[in-house]
Amino acid sequence: GESVGLHLPTLSVQEGDNSIINCAYSNSASDYFIWYKQESGKGPQFIIDIRSNMDKRQGQRVTVLLNKTVKHLSLQIAATQPGDSAVYFCAENGGSYIPTFGRGTSLIVHP
Amino acid sequence: KAGVTQTPRYLIKTRGQQVTLSCSPISGHRSVSWYQQTPGQGLQFLFEYFSETQRNKGNFPGRFSGRQFSNSRSEMNVSTLELGDSALYLCASSLKLAGADTDTQYFGPGTRLTVL
Numbered sequence: 001g002e003s004v005g006l007h008l009p010t011l012s013v014q015e016g017d018n019s020i021i022n023c024a025y026s027n028s029a030s031d032y033f034i035w036y037k038q039e040s041g042k043g044p045q046f047i048i049d050i051r052s053n054m055d056k057r058q059g060q061r062v063t064v065l066l067n068k069t070v071k072h073l074s075l076q077i078a079a080t081q082p083g084d085s086a087v088y089f090c091a092e093n094g095g096s097y098i099p100t101f102g103r104g105t106s107l108i109v110h111p
Numbered sequence: 112k113a114g115v116t117q118t119p120r121y122l123i124k125t126r127g128q129q130v131t132l133s134c135s136p137i138s139g140h141r142s143v144s145w146y147q148q149t150p151g152q153g154l155q156f157l158f159e160y161f162s163e164t165q166r167n168k169g170n171f172p173g174r175f176s177g178r179q180f181s182n183s184r185s186e187m188n189v190s191t192l193e194l195g196d197s198a199l200y201l202c203a204s205s206l207k208l209a210g211a212d213t214d215t216q217y218f219g220p221g222t223r224l225t226v227l
Contacts (some may be wrong), residue, residue, distance in 0.1 A: 034215070043115070043201050043218030044154070089154065097169050101154040101215075 019077040021105045023090035030092040035064060036077045037087045037102070046089075047075070075103045077107075079091060085109045113138065115204050115219035120166040123225045132222045136183050136204030142166075143185040144216060148199040151194060157200075160185050190222075197226045 013019050025033070031052040032077070036044035045097040050057045050064045050073075057064050063076040073090050115226035124130050128182045136143050144167075145157040152220075156169040160179035177187040189196055 036218075041220070043220050045128075046215050046217065049215065090156075098156050098159075098169060100156075103153045 133203030
């Protein structure tokens with residue numbers, strides 16, 4: 001079946017650096033993408049979303065980029081802080097409603 | 112506004128038993144979805160309820176079932192527990208406005224189920 005995957009399982013950065021987390025998807029019919037952050041002991045928390053008619057969307061310190069040509073999604077976190085340490089999931093919705101989640105990337109921010 | 116709440120937070124059961132988990136969505140949210148999260152399989156969709164009706168179902172055996180009450184609160188039940196059912200079970204709620212083709216889900220903290 002269709003799947004969503006992540007390139008890197010773990011990303012380590014220094015505090016203050018910019019972080020980029022990548023995600024590949026295979027369902028060309030996907031039209032809605034979401035990034036979630038999950039801290040230890042908590043459920044996933046919505047960060048930012050983007051629809052397929054957009055290439056870029058910005059939030060507070062976060063930017064999501066969508067490249068439909070290569071079916072690639074990325075989450076950029078500016079000036080990464082220790083509180084950003086968490087597992088980040090991308091999810092896609094291909095119209096069937098049932099969302100498909102990536103396996104997650106663990107972001108470790110070193111002070 | 113209170114977030115999604117799940118009870119209990121932790122549960123230990125033995126093989127063959129059954130378990131019921133509870134989820135209270137954000138006030139005003141009518142859709143409740145359930146997910147299973149394990150290190151090996153990641154986050155997997157179980158089912159979605161809207162207005163007391165199951166609208167979507169993931170690829171899980173019939174031992175996994177759920178229901179939704181008129182106040183949108185939801186329960187999921189797992190019968191004849193197996194060791195592989197040990198996981199974090201997450202509930203998510205959303206508004207599900209009529210005509211909306213996208214909808215943000217808000218997750219609860221989950222119930223950690225351990226099957227011995």
